[in-house]
Amino acid sequence: MALLLQSYTFGKQYLDSWLHPAPQKNPNALKLGVLSTAQINSAAGKFTPFHCDTTGANEGIVIDPVATHPDVVLYAIASRDESTAASFASKYHFQKSYGSYEALLADPEVDFVYISTPNGLHFEWASKALDAGKHVLLEKPFTSNAIEAEALVQKSKQSGKILMEAFHWQFHPAAHLFRELLDSGEYGGILRTDAAMTTTPAVPPGDIRWQFDLAGGSLMDMTYAISFTRYALHARHLRRFSAQLQARPRTTRG
């Protein structure tokens, strides 16, 4: 069932990309600044149904959607390293590149930022971006813990700037269809839920997902299982979960 729904989403995206080629940009289009040259920014380029990135996400988390939307432009990219930023800008057609995140945030032309740093740095950079007067689209998981999350939401309310977690699956037609089916009662009521998510065994040593001090770890990375359960059950304010950790030996592929 999940595979069918996912195929439906991918098929629709593929069709849309043919039906709606890159539009003219609106002169007042919002200017996007991206903090970091993470692989997820461009695990992207043009979507094709046969090309998935190593995390299993489909192409186009930010580069392609912005490039093909009339009201947003790829304005600036920042990296901790200037030459990395410059080559990323040239490859993906950003107008500007910066050798530090601070420099991008100081650019008054930037309207909003997408933050794709490691999890443990989400709070710091989202906080600095709000202080700099930018709207923020923040990669998942939102922050490293509830205290940071509450402080960030508070800051966004005070600044009047939009702060949003980049959980794109919530906007996929497949997710909506799935919840409509549940809500219809056609298959009866929900008695219990089990959510599991698996990822490629090829996450290399040294990847941010293995680093505790960068808020790595499976529960932080595979937050989809929890967020989808909450979504499916309309349980936005569910406060308590129980969880079991099942450690398995790492496997390698030859």
Ligand SMILES: NC(=O)C1=CN([C@@H]2O[C@H](COP(=O)(O)OP(=O)(O)OC[C@H]3O[C@@H](n4cnc5c(N)ncnc54)[C@H](OP(=O)(O)O)[C@@H]3O)[C@@H](O)[C@H]2O)C=CC1
């Ligand atoms: N929404 C989705 O579908 C997905 C979301 N994600 C989320 O996106 C974020 C990035 O993941 P991913 O693309 O795999 O990450 P990467 O390891 O590819 O990139 C992280 C980037 O953060 C910057 N960075 C800043 N400080 C550090 C540091 N101390 N160590 C390492 N990198 C640093 C680097 O950019 P630079 O050198 O340019 O400064 C680096 O390229 C995570 O929060 C992850 O959970 C990931 C995959 C899918």
Ligand SMILES: O=C1OC[C@@H](O)[C@H](O)[C@H]1O
């Ligand atoms: O957000 C993500 O989506 C797909 C996963 O495989 C990946 O590890 C994670 O960061």
